[in-house]
Amino acid sequence: MSKFVFAYHGGSHYSNASEYDRIMHAWQQWLQAMGPAVVDGGNPVGLSSTVRADGTIMHSGGLNPISGYSLIEADSIDEALELARACPILLNGGSIEVAQAMQMTPLQLSAMQM
Numbered sequence: 001m002s003k004f005v006f007a008y009h010g011g012s013h014y015s016n017a018s019e020y021d022r023i024m025h026a027w028q029q030w031l032q033a034m035g036p037a038v039v040d041g042g043n044p045v046g047l048s049s050t051v052r053a054d055g056t057i058m059h060s061g062g063l064n065p066i067s068g069y070s071l072i073e074a075d076s077i078d079e080a081l082e083l084a085r086a087c088p089i090l091l092n093g094g095s096i097e098v099a100q101a102m103q104m105t106p107l108q109l110s111a112m113q114m
Contacts, residue, residue, distance in 0.1 A: 001073045003039060003101040004080040006087070008068040011094030026088035034072065034083055042070035067094065071101070 014020040031041050048065050050058040067089075074080040077100060084096045 001075060002103075004072045004074055004077070005097075005099050005101055006042070006070040006072055006080075006084055007066045007097040007099070008044075008070075008087075008089050009064050009066055009095045009097065011067055011089045011092040023088060023092065026091070030086055030088055031070075033086070037073050037083060038070065039073050040071040042068055044068040066097075 014023060031038050045066055045068055047059070048061045050062050052058065072080055072083060074083060077098065080098050080100075084098050087096055089096060
């Protein structure tokens with residue numbers, strides 16, 4: 001099994017408490033349906049900032065800022081993508097970026113600590 005990061009982008013804001021409750025219920029059902037594949041259900045995130053290679057900082061969140069994340073376990077990228085296809089953010093005009101979280105060997109980790 002590999003771990004995959006689901007980075008959520010966009011999605012509309014809620015116009016009232018009833019709409020918020022409906023969407024949150026859909027998220028809970030989706031996460032529960034994935035069962036043990038959910039390593040970390042994640043959270044929404046605030047406005048992001050970007051540090052560029054030249055040291056400048058951009059506080060606008062960039063061209064396509066993330067709005068939240070989850071960490072999922074799956075056998076393949078195709079399985080992770082299939083799980084992502086049922087995410088409620090897609091019903092609100094959002095999108096999901098799916099990327100494998102690469103495993104580091106003990107040797108690679110020790111080299112980073114030097």
